[in-house]
Amino acid sequence: MFRSLWQYRHFIISSIRGDLKGRFVRSRLGGLWFILHPLAQALIFSIVLSEVLKARLPDTDAPAAYPIYLLSGMAAWTLFSEILTRSMTIFIEQAPVMKKIVFPRLCLPIIVGGTALINHLLLLLALFILFIFLGHLPGRALILLPLGIVLIAAIGFGLGVILGVMNVFIRDIAQVMTIVLQLWYWLTPIVYPANVLPERYSFVLYLNPIAPLVALYQDALLFNRWPNPESLIMPVALGVVSMGLAMLLFRRASPELVDVL
Template sequence: MGELRARYARSRLGLLWSVLHPLAQALIFALVLSKVLGAKLSGVEHDAAYPIYLLSGIAAWNLFSEILGRCLNVFVEYSSALKKIAFPRICLPMIVWGGALINHVLLLVAIAVIFLFLGFTPSITWLALPLGILFISLFAFGLGVILGLFNVFSRDIGQALTVVLQLWFWMTPVVYPIAIVPDNLLPILELNPMVALVGIYHDALLYKTWPDIGSLIWPALIAVTLFGAAFVLFRRVSPELVDAL
């Protein structure tokens, strides 16, 4: 919580901004794209089907991008503390991870309220969300720490990731249903772990179905591998970290 207080220290709305930002993004996409894509969501007979689809996808993507982005820059942001205070350095990305999870829970609460306002009752399939949260968190944390360590030695990593994330977002069915993707592009999308992970949210929140466990084997394998690799790399690079900063 201390890290969150520091982020919003001079803000009157404080933690509310962590909810308002993704909701505003969803509203913009809904206003711009609902007329184009709203009628193409199959399997759901509800006037707010597309906004619900959008909110579900953005919730998943926001968790991923926040953990990844914060872990990428955490060592640089707290470079002065790393130089002056002796403490387990791995605590920094872990604290960032915890803060992102708190933000995510607040966002899910806000989304549940919006669903009720739209006349869409949450179902028991919401219980599948912890599985999505787990794999998205492991994936984003592992990748974020690895890139964050490289970013200490070469700040080009951070600049490049900004561009990559924009492309990655549009290569993930967050604002469009995967059903409209041409068949020849589907094999490429299937290599993207976030497709199945975002799909957990779409299935649980909109379609009220449980995730297909078979589709999660690939992203789970990548998430666990990156998570473990992050700790191995951190132990090797940690002695040189302060000097590089």
């Protein structure tokens, strides 16, 4: 399976390039929309919460701390949600192609993941430029950001392939996950700091594997502090297990995917 993916590496690269170009055909701003959408959403949250509701972070008095905190968390979440949601529906969306062309079907979620990673890198570049204008420069903890990117991509890809295969056979999966992701977003400390949660709900953070990765982004980009290694045990375990299960499930279900579609 991995040998065939390597043989089709040029197909994967060209498909990623075509996907990036095809999203905004005849758009004058083109790829800038990859950056403008999350920035606009974060800007709205920042204005409403920091200016209107006077929300402040308890760990710092910097005037731009809350927008940076919010942008950092949303960058991590955007990468995860994009890989997961697109992987869930990619087999159904590309059903006509799968019926006409012979190629490793696993190329499709890999193309999704590659596209999401490029979008994410462009977004991070835009954030760094914005942070400079805000007078904030990330510190040495920034070197841990690639670890967060790898873990988020692994979890999103693993869960996305598993749910994507299941969605081919049970179309309700994508509808249910749309609701689950909305709830998951608000149970992750992105808009609010983790220490404002009441103690009776603190267990939610321990059960949420994305929360430590969002915190890693916020620590690296805002607070310049190193994460607690123990907090990364669950994300690492989930990333490895979900990737393994995804490969196993996909290999067993692959012969039937085209017939069901």
